[in-house]
Amino acid sequence: MIAIYLEDDNGKLHEYMLFNPKIISHSVENTYLESGEGCLSVDREVSGFVPRHARVKVKAFDIDGKEVTLKLKGLPSIAIQHEIDHLDGIMFYDHIDKENPFKVCLITQHEMSDRKNTGLLIARCFFRFLKKSDLF
């Protein structure tokens, strides 16, 4: 079971209590929080980017046992991936590149439209190397 309670960038409240949530599809595009991620179950700060799917479609059951499907993007999408990972025993820092904590593989919107135009099937990755001091 996971619980999410947060506001997205538009001030919309996302309040979910979900049982057996499963990601049934996700975007090719990735995203990450520039501030990195934190966790109430981790009593220390772990620096580094945590690559996530930009958008996810999740199937789950609500408290009444009714099946629900959610399509999420932005912060709620990141949060639900973080929470579903917990159910699988995966912590956010497991996704951080050990050698380059601030490296991410980003497929941007621009690249997505390029890909459609050229019909390329192989997505290119953009690697960004940033120091933590660049972030604030």
Ligand SMILES: [Zn+2]
């Ligand atoms: Zn957590």
